[in-house]
Amino acid sequence: MNTHASPEIIRTDNVTKKFGEMVAVDHVNYSLCENEIAGIIGSNGAGKTTFFNLITGYYTPEEGTVIYEGKDITALPAQKRVALGMMRTFQLTSTFDSLTVTDNLVLSFIRAHKKHSLFNLFVTPRSRHRNNDKIKECLETFDLQQVAQRDVKHLSLGEKRRLEIAMSILAEPKVLLLDEPLAGLSETEIKGVLDVLRLNVSKQTILIVEHKISKVEDFLERLTVMHEGKIIADGKCEECLNAPEVRKSYWQID
Amino acid sequence: MVNIFRWSWGLLLAFFCLFLVRVFLPLPFANEILIFAIYTIGCNFLLGRVGFISFGQPAYLAVGAYGTAFYLFYFGSNPFVGILIGVLSGVAIALLVGPFFVRLRSDYFALVNLALAVIMFYLFEKILAKITHGDNGLWFLTNMTSTPIIDLGNPSDFFIFTFLLAFGVWALYKYLDDSIFGACCLATKTNEDKLKFLGYSNFNIRWLAFVIANTTTAMAGSLYAVYFGFVSPEITAPSRAADPVIVTLLGGVGTLYGPIVGAFAYTGMKDLISGYIANWELFIGLLLVFIMLAGEKGIWGTLEPILKKLIFKKKNSTN
Numbered sequence: 001m002n003t004h005a006s007p008e009i010i011r012t013d014n015v016t017k018k019f020g021e022m023v024a025v026d027h028v029n030y031s032l033c034e035n036e037i038a039g040i041i042g043s044n045g046a047g048k049t050t051f052f053n054l055i056t057g058y059y060t061p062e063e064g065t066v067i068y069e070g071k072d073i074t075a076l077p078a079q080k081r082v083a084l085g086m087m088r089t090f091q092l093t094s095t096f097d098s099l100t101v102t103d104n105l106v107l108s109f110i111r112a113h114k115k116h117s118l119f120n121l122f123v124t125p126r127s128r129h130r131n132n133d134k135i136k137e138c139l140e141t142f143d144l145q146q147v148a149q150r151d152v153k154h155l156s157l158g159e160k161r162r163l164e165i166a167m168s169i170l171a172e173p174k175v176l177l178l179d180e181p182l183a184g185l186s187e188t189e190i191k192g193v194l195d196v197l198r199l200n201v202s203k204q205t206i207l208i209v210e211h212k213i214s215k216v217e218d219f220l221e222r223l224t225v226m227h228e229g230k231i232i233a234d235g236k237c238e239e240c241l242n243a244p245e246v247r248k249s250y251w252q253i254d
Numbered sequence: 255m256v257n258i259f260r261w262s263w264g265l266l267l268a269f270f271c272l273f274l275v276r277v278f279l280p281l282p283f284a285n286e287i288l289i290f291a292i293y294t295i296g297c298n299f300l301l302g303r304v305g306f307i308s309f310g311q312p313a314y315l316a317v318g319a320y321g322t323a324f325y326l327f328y329f330g331s332n333p334f335v336g337i338l339i340g341v342l343s344g345v346a347i348a349l350l351v352g353p354f355f356v357r358l359r360s361d362y363f364a365l366v367n368l369a370l371a372v373i374m375f376y377l378f379e380k381i382l383a384k385i386t387h388g389d390n391g392l393w394f395l396t397n398m399t400s401t402p403i404i405d406l407g408n409p410s411d412f413f414i415f416t417f418l419l420a421f422g423v424w425a426l427y428k429y430l431d432d433s434i435f436g437a438c439c440l441a442t443k444t445n446e447d448k449l450k451f452l453g454y455s456n457f458n459i460r461w462l463a464f465v466i467a468n469t470t471t472a473m474a475g476s477l478y479a480v481y482f483g484f485v486s487p488e489i490t491a492p493s494r495a496a497d498p499v500i501v502t503l504l505g506g507v508g509t510l511y512g513p514i515v516g517a518f519a520y521t522g523m524k525d526l527i528s529g530y531i532a533n534w535e536l537f538i539g540l541l542l543v544f545i546m547l548a549g550e551k552g553i554w555g556t557l558e559p560i561l562k563k564l565i566f567k568k569k570n571s572t573n
Contacts (some may be wrong), residue, residue: 056451082453094448096441103437110434111453118458121435129434171452 006034015064024050026229042226085174093160097153108167142166290517293474296467297498302508305443310367314468316490318475323485326394333406344472348465356460379487395483506552
């Protein structure tokens with residue numbers, strides 16, 4: 001179901017992923033439009049993250065196709081999808097723990113500016129981009145200046161989450177896919193992360209997978225609800241949340 | 255006071271200490287330490303920076319040594335050309351096997367390298383026996399011609415050459431640490447999935463790191479060959495496969511000076527203890543167990559923070 005006026009950027013046709021006998025994602029048809037802010041929710045085990053992994057190339061579907069800007073990318077490796085403009089974060093924060101916060105951002109910055117050929121990596125000192133304006137701005141936006149020179153392994157969970165999202169935004173992707181970006185964050189931190197995401201709303205397509213809708217309800221333009229590997233509702237947040245099937249499976253209200 | 259931990263000074267100081275070794279200790283000992291340190295730095299880099307443990311470093315050491323030996327035995331007499339050929343042989347073997355090996359997980363990587371060392375041992379001992387002379391080895395000490403300025407046949411000149419070469423190798427690894435490539439190596443070690451989803455190729459980064467590491471290992475092999483003027487399959491004996499890993503752990507994994515300190519300690523203990531006990535490896539084994547239980551930092555890994563603290567304390571008090 002798609003009501004957005006912009007052209008389609010990602011589409012999945014009948015994608016299916018099984019783990020042994022269990023069907024984690026069951027013939028899902030989904031499409032996302034340019035500059036759309038969409039969310040996928042569902043209870044634990046609904047298949048949200050697996051579906052996310054199928055879009056981003058972490059898994060290859062057993063059936064179905066993934067289309068990006070009109071091209072079939074079903075068999076394309078993850079790093080090539082990144083080159084097309086797709087960037088994701090992970091459910092468990094994923095950063096480079098043995099590098100400093102700034103160096104994590106430098107790696108992201110270099111990738112965004114296509115300076116990541118082996119030759120360039122080899123001849124460029126780390127210090128060259130550390131004082132780059134964009135990196136400084138990013139540290140400020142995400143309130144990471146105080147810990148800029150600290151190794152990531154010494155950061156708190158909230159700081160790591162902010163860093164991971166900062167890395168994704170700094171990479172300037174066309175589509176930003178965030179897997180439970182607010183999990184484990186305090187109310188203030190959640191507000192901070194959503195404020196930063198709002199800054200990029202007009203520039204990027206954003207797809208958020210969340211477990212709890214209350215955190216992102218105001219932020220989303222469109223909501224999709226998954227249950228047992230299938231999409232059971234898709235549309236405006238309020239409509240979706242009041243759909244009888246969603247009330248039964250997500251809210252567990254008869 | 256100069257901060258010796260700023261890299262250039264640190265490096266100069268480390269090599270000044272090595273020079274003192276040359277002045278106060280026997281020359282063969284100093285040469286052996288230098289070669290062993292070059293031999294180990296590749297292993298240290300792979301383990302400490304890329305996250306790959308290798309039990310097959312003797313394979314690359316042997317390729318370098320035999321590359322040099324073949325040239326000096328069959329084709330020419332200039333030891334510098336011999337070393338160059340040995341190093342290029344190292345580049346070739348690393349380029350060749352790298353694409354297969356770096357795809358593996360660290361534990362399988364360790365074993366497949368060990369397998370390569372075993373294959374190389376039998377290749378040089380049996381299959382290529384006609385040209386390697388099997389267990390008798392290749393003797394070419396008298397084939398080597400004297401070269402002007404630095405004569406590698408002279409142990410004292412050999413020390414100067416190896417010393418300069420080692421300094422260059424350390425500067426290279428220090429440079430790698432400070433480069434974006436070095437950051438990528440650490441990134442592939444700590445979180446390869448994230449690096450992939452940031453759009454980098456783990457494979458390319460690991461392959462290049464593998465080639466750099468094993469080229470320096472092959473360089474050590476070439477130096478052995480020229481220093482002793484003799485190479486036999488014993489150089490890649492599987493029983494010696496753990497040596498560079500032991501020295502790496504002894505010195506301190508992922509530390510720049512670990513290989514020098516480790517090589518010094520290992521060679522020193524070997525020379526010292528073997529005078530009293532025939533099975534000196536027993537002592538090294540016990541020491542290694544102690545180091546692992548004491549926090550896996552190795553000698554330099556333990557000393558470095560203490561030295562830093564002392565120096566900074568002094569610096570602060572003078573301020």
